[in-house]
Amino acid sequence: MSFINYSSREINCKIVYYGPGLCGKTTNLQYIYNKTNPEAKGKMISLATETERTLFFxxxxxxxxxxxxxxxxxxxxxxxxxVFYDASRKLILKGVDGVVYVGDSQLERMEANIESLENLSSNLQEQGYDLNKLPYVVQYNKRDLPNAIPLAELEEALNPTKVPSYEAVAPKGIGVFDTLKAVAKLVLTELRKGG
Amino acid sequence: MIQQLVMYEEELQQINRICETLHRDSNARAVLVIDKNGQAIASAGDVQELDVTSLSSLTAGNVAATGGIASLLAEKEFAGQFLEGEKTNYHISIVGQRVILVVLFDERSSLGLVRLRVRKAAAELTVTLEVMVRKSAAGSGQPSVFSEITDDDIDNLFND
Incomplete structure (x- = not known):
């Protein structure tokens, strides 16, 4: 839910990066954080376990x-x-304005990709959202790995509605800002429609 | 369709006034009003040295997690939380099921006083929020300034 403050003339929007474990969601944010001017960003907060797995968000x-x-x-x-953090995932989707689904290009992660995508769709539905109507883009991460499967196969399995999609290598920043810009544009376009 | 919350000058002034009164009457260090989705709405007191954006996001996450626990226990919600620190205490309450009212206080105040003052502030805040939600809903059918945003405006944001 975007929050428009006419008094301080601010628009606030919430974008959620979703995807299976170890697909690179946190890496996307870390890259954005590292490459953004200090005056344009706040502190990055990671609620993670001791082994740096995201615990909450x-x-x-x-x-x-x-x-x-x-x-x-x-x-x-x-x-x-x-998978077992589903209750937390539902909470984070509350009030979402745009979603980035980050898929893992590795063949052995396809099952996890599909499971996560189905989970995204059903968790959104539970909150009264429809993935087909929400500003939504897809990112295929880890394109540099030798076991990455061809783009066409990923598209077929993970992007049936043909939303904008981007190939990425998140630690190197490839595709990271393209993805962010795409979803931000969709969110602002939705806002223009009078939301 | 995105459901929007819109804040206008009049309501923000009222919320600021409620925050300032609560800050003064409860001898608090600071008072924050946060949207349940983690956006900071208003604040009063000693906030310069606080990272209000991060506090807002984490507090909303905390309230959301507590709400998740409540629903697992078939409770409607846990209306309040109190985090006790060595120097700073953090009192969280949910107002009108919509916003989070936070009072940060130290030894100059007490939990009893904060609770008492929060109750009064929460009642006033509820009334203002109802007006704000009504205005947001009424405004959604009308053309907003954003209907005039062009593709160029959006593209310009991304020209680094």
């Missing part, structure tokens, strides 16, 4: 600049990818 507040005199602020969240 990562959070990165980002300012993108002004649009028609309104400061646009995006709050980026990741969900914990591991």
């Amino acid at each position: 990562d959070f990165l507040p980002l300012s993108l600049g002004e649009i028609r005199g309104f400061k646009t602020r995006f709050h980026l969240y990741t969900v914990p990818g591991q």
